Amino acid sequence: MYYPDLSGRRIERDRHPAGRPAATGGGQPKSIIKSPRFSLWLSRFPSCAPAMAASSLLRSLTRHARRGCAGTGAFSYYRHQQQQLWSPFSTSAAAAAAGARDEAARRGFPGLGPTAKGEKARVVVLGTGWAGSRLMKDLNTSACDVVCVAPRNHMVFTPLLASTCVGTLEFRSVAEPLARIQPAVSKSPGSYFLLARCTGVDPDAHTIDCETVTDGEKGALEPWKFKVAYDKLVFACGAEASTFGIHGVTEHAIFLREVHHAQEIRRRLLLNLMLSDVPGISEEEKRKLLHCVVVGGGPTGVEFSGELSDFILRDVKQRYSHVKDYINVTLIEANEILSSFDVRLRQYATNQLIKFLCVHRIGVDEWLRVPSVQDVYAIGDCSGFLESTGKDVLPALAQVAERQGKYLASLLNHVMKAGGGHANSETEADLGPPFVYKHLGSMATVGRYKALVDLRQSKESRGISIAGFVSFFIWRSAYLTRVISWRNRFYVAINWLTTLLFGRDISRI
Amino acid sequence: MYYPDLSGRRIERDRHPAGRPAATGGGQPKSIIKSPRFSLWLSRFPSCAPAMAASSLLRSLTRHARRGCAGTGAFSYYRHQQQQLWSPFSTSAAAAAAGARDEAARRGFPGLGPTAKGEKARVVVLGTGWAGSRLMKDLNTSACDVVCVAPRNHMVFTPLLASTCVGTLEFRSVAEPLARIQPAVSKSPGSYFLLARCTGVDPDAHTIDCETVTDGEKGALEPWKFKVAYDKLVFACGAEASTFGIHGVTEHAIFLREVHHAQEIRRRLLLNLMLSDVPGISEEEKRKLLHCVVVGGGPTGVEFSGELSDFILRDVKQRYSHVKDYINVTLIEANEILSSFDVRLRQYATNQLIKFLCVHRIGVDEWLRVPSVQDVYAIGDCSGFLESTGKDVLPALAQVAERQGKYLASLLNHVMKAGGGHANSETEADLGPPFVYKHLGSMATVGRYKALVDLRQSKESRGISIAGFVSFFIWRSAYLTRVISWRNRFYVAINWLTTLLFGRDISRI
Incomplete structure (x- = not known):
């Protein structure tokens, strides 16, 4: 499994049968069960991917890299006009700056122009998942400005998302606004959070194309296009959820990657519980309404x-006692489920699961840089080591993404300090040691007060591998320390306490 | 202002100019401002109304009352088939009962059939607002069964709803599931909560027609029709939100009556704040995006x-410092706003505000009974005293609705005890004293740590009328004691504490 090199060379990759990505071992179900009124499609990975098309960005990046030269077509026009762009930092008079920006807007090229030598360098981060959030948290904003472009303004604690579907935790407790993770985006004059999608990259001009996200909200602003110049660009936009080419997934199932997915699952679950209580509903219909199908036996x-x-x-049992005997849960998995967790998790994670999600990924070197283009990095689910690095493929886990974000923040802080912050000024000498991933262990709850915890590097290595109440306690404590703000740690603890005392919440709001 | 009597007599009512309900004094705005990208339409009343059409039910009820006889047309067919209806309580063998219900379903008449003499009487309540929830909370379920038919499974603490729009409180904290208010609906074999709308009433047959509510959820059950027989029927379905006949309200404004309204307002507010931060947006567009128009100067x-x-x-100021100077709030009110609160609240409430919402109401006598039909009551926003009672019109306040619910619960408990629980068996002698409303005072917050509290019966009477921090404290404490469950009291307190410590939540989920 190799990744595309953007230098234009073709690199050997796994080939899949047409129209269907590689599947593990005994084969995947080809179409999703249609009889249950409600089924779930779960990514096997606690993934940080926002709804952003890494693949299309990659195509745009590749196109530029292959062309091997800039300044042609539409881009030459943009470059020609570039000096007209308003840079919010080029003048201290805010009014004049706003005027210039309006002027730029009228000319059809609104945006943030390139930074000048004396100003702070600008790091543009695409995405607010585990990788991007950790990166922005650790970036030294006294040395650089941060501009985050993403379609959601918060990070989601994906490992706790499953708990929100049934009301163990509240939705709010697992979402952390970026403005709390990195306050500079709302306070510092050169740092921004922009609610937008990145639609293209011009690595030669060091700019990205963006379009605002309005979710089709009626009466909202029409989609607005603008450009942002970068000194350093970081892809942290995750991977798109894979349907493994199975028909019917998009129409009949719900993914579990975002807070609104969890909300949809909860609303549907409560709706079906109440509908099955209606007089005259047949036994068969009741069983259909209350049959939950979970696809994917990963964590x-x-x-x-x-x-x-x-x-x-x-x-x-307590709240819907009339229908409690009709509810069923079916977990579908083409291979082995987590029963093999504590004996061969690492092998499972590295050898099998990864195969699915890593197609469409951006290849990076040991310093997480995208080769052939200057000042562009990729971290988290959307990235993968190039074959030339000789490194193992890393699983699409929150743990990996967070560690990469942390590493890249320290690398960029180091580069800024060494004077390589501005576009095209970075040298090899500025870089520190390459990124090394060390697996710290894996955890999964499997029901009330029970969890599996595997703290070993591999099945051969020494370490702790436990199950039961103690591991449940470790699991909960571990997540409490992962949750970023004190406010949310507090809320998660309060949610757990009230669930223990009063049961789960069943309002369908 | 009088209400229709269902006996067939025409009663004198206020006449409005065609196509436009009565307006107070100087006239209402005739069309809503279209320039702001986001405007709010607030009911002046903390109202308990769910999305149920009391008016259409009233029409159905009136039609039957006017006809003066039953057993004709479609209803005769239903009555003819009535004995085929499955009553879940007529046999102890659950399997046989389920079979009978299926059989009934196949014949096209699913539902809950009439109760037999030896069984508990069935009280059917339409709505889960302040009035209905309080009624069900206090009903003695060892003496009767409760069946609640409503399109939402929770009660909303409407006076705290405004706080959730900006993240002071979480949505979950202001919604209380009915199953917690009256646990019998989920535990007792004869009590149910049914997620459905009531579409018609046959007062002679003592049945209601219902249809399930699925909110157009894809893949959910098709709307399912069924009938429920009642011994006592209580209308507590609130009033529809009035637009005062003003054009554009439905298309351009958001009401504030349900949790999903508050969610919509919060999402829109955060979206517009973020959109206005996008580079190149003109000053004018920014001001438009951040101009909030609130219509209605009531509490x-x-x-x-x-x-x-x-x-x-x-x-x-802290989180969106780039755009803080562009945000504006305009409050529109055709008459005086709450500045007149502490000098003439009661006059204001009884003389002016009421005029809007009371048209389409169901007339009741002093015992909250709907005249001319047996065993039917109406409480809360959907009800109003008949002229013949000589009683004052009551304002559409949570306070009134809650007090009526409490009163009717004690009346029904009394009737059950006296043996008048079953259909057509109630006598005048079973009723206790009539309902008397005593105004306990009014409260409204007007900003940070400030509230107006008026504990006087009228402006002439003696009592407390205070403003400032002390009243703010009284206001918060008063609402904490109104919130029904300990779980939600706890959550509201926790929300206020975290808002104080960490500020409001700004995740747009």
Whole structure:
């Protein structure tokens, strides 16, 4: 499994049968079960991917790299006009700056222009997942400005998302606004959070094309296009959820990657519970309404099934006692589920699961740089080591993304300090040691007060591998320390406490 | 202002100019301002109304009452088939009962059939607002079964709803599931919560027609029709929000009556704040995006404006410092706003505000019974005293609705005890004293740590009328004691504490 090199050379990659990505071992289900009124499609990975098309950006990047030269076509026009762009930092008079920006807007090229030598360098980060958030948290904003472009203004604690579907945790407790992770984006005059999608990259001009995201909200601003010049660009936009080419997934199932997915699952679950209580509904219809199908036996799928069974055992028995005997959960997995967790997790993670999500990824070197283009990095799910690095493929886990974000922040802070912050000024000498991933262990809850914790590097290595109440306690404590702000740590603890005391919340709002 | 009597007599009512309901004094705005990208339409009342059409039910009820006889047309067919209906309580064998219900379903008449003499009487309540929730909370379920039919499974603490729009409180904290208010609906074999709309009433047959509510959820059950027989029927379905006949309200404004309205306002507010931060947006467009128009200067409008100004003063200044100078709030009110609160609240409430919402109401007598039909009651916003009672018109306040619910619960408990629980068996002698409303005072927050509290019966009477921090404290404490469950009291307190410590939440989920 290799990744494309952007230098124009073709690199050997796994080939899949036409129209269907590689599947593990015994084969995937080819179409999703249609009879249940409600089924879930879970990514196997606690993934940080926002709804952004890394693949299209990659195509844009590749096109530029292959062309091998800039300044042609539409881009030459843009470059020609570039000096007209307003740079918010080129003058201290805010009014004049606003006027200049309006002027730029009228000319059809609104945006943030390139930074000048004396100003802070600008790091543009695409995405607010685990990787991007950790990177922005650690960036030294006294040495550089941060501009984040993403379609959502918060990070989601994906490992706790399954708990929100059944009301163990509140949705709000697992979402952290970026402005709290990196306050500079709302306070510092040169740092911004921009609610937009990145639609293209011009690596020669060191600019990206953006378009605002309005979710089709009626009466909102029409989609607005603008450009942002960067000194350093970081792809942290995650991977798109894979359907493994199975028909019907998009129409009939719900993914579990964003807070609104969890909300949809909760609303549907409560709706079906109430509908099945209506007089005259047949036995068969009841069983259909209350049959939950979870696809994917990875950590997320297993954790969700565990939460669901807790919900049924405790809350449904009490609150929907008329229909409690009709509810069923089916977990579908083409290979082995997490029962193999504590004996060969690492092998499982590295050898099998990864195969799915790493197609469409951006190749990076040991310093997480995208080769052939200057000042561009990629971290998290959207990135993968190039074959030339000789490094292992890393699993699409929150742990990997967060570690890469942390590493890149220290690398960029180092580069800024060494004077290589501005566009095209970075030298090899500025870089520190390359990125090395060390697996710290894996965890999954499998039901009430039970979790599997594997703190070993591999099945051969020494370490801790435990199950049961102690591991449940470790799991909860570990996540509490991962949750970034004190406010959310506090809320998660309060949610757990109230769930323990009063049961889960069943309002359908 | 009088209400229709269902006996068939025409009763004198206020006449409005064609196509436009009565307006107070100087006239209402005739069309809503279209320039702001986001405007709010607030009911002047903390209202308990769910999205249910009391007026159409009333029409159905009136039609039957006027006809003066039953057993004709479609209803005779239903009555003829009535004995085929499955009553879940007529046999102890659950399997046989389920079979009978299926059989009934196949014949096209699913539902809950009439109760037999030896069984508990069935009280059917339409709505889960302040009135209905309080009624169900206090009903003695060892003496009767409760069946609630409503399109939402929770009660909303409407007086705190404005706080959720800007993140002072979480949405979950102001919604209380009915199953917690009255646990019998989920535990007792004869009590149910049914997620459905009531579409018609047959007072002679003592049945209601229902249809399930699925919100157009894809893949959910098709709308399912069924009937429920009642011994006592209580209308507590609130009033529809009035647009005062003003054009554009439905298309351009957001009401504030349900949790999803508050969610929509919060999403829109955060979206516009972020959009206005995008490079190149003109000054004019920014001001448009950040101009919030609140229509209605009653308690809800004033409280929302207060919350919004707190949000701007504290959170927007910190979190959206780039655009803080562009945000504006305009409060529109055709008459006087709440500045007149502490000198003539009661007059204001009883003489002016009421005029709007009371048209389309169901007339009731002193015991809250709907005349001319047996065993039917109406409480809350959807009800109003008949002229013949000689009683004052009551304002559409949470306070009134809650008190009526409490009163009717004690009346019904009394009737059950006296043996008048079953259909057509109630006598005048079973009723206790009539309902008397005593105004306990009014409160409204007007910004950070400030509230107006008026504990006087009328402006002439003696009592407490205070403003400032002390009243703010009384206001918060008073609402904390109104919130029904300990879980939600706890959450509201925790929300206020975290807002104080960390500011409001700004994730747009």
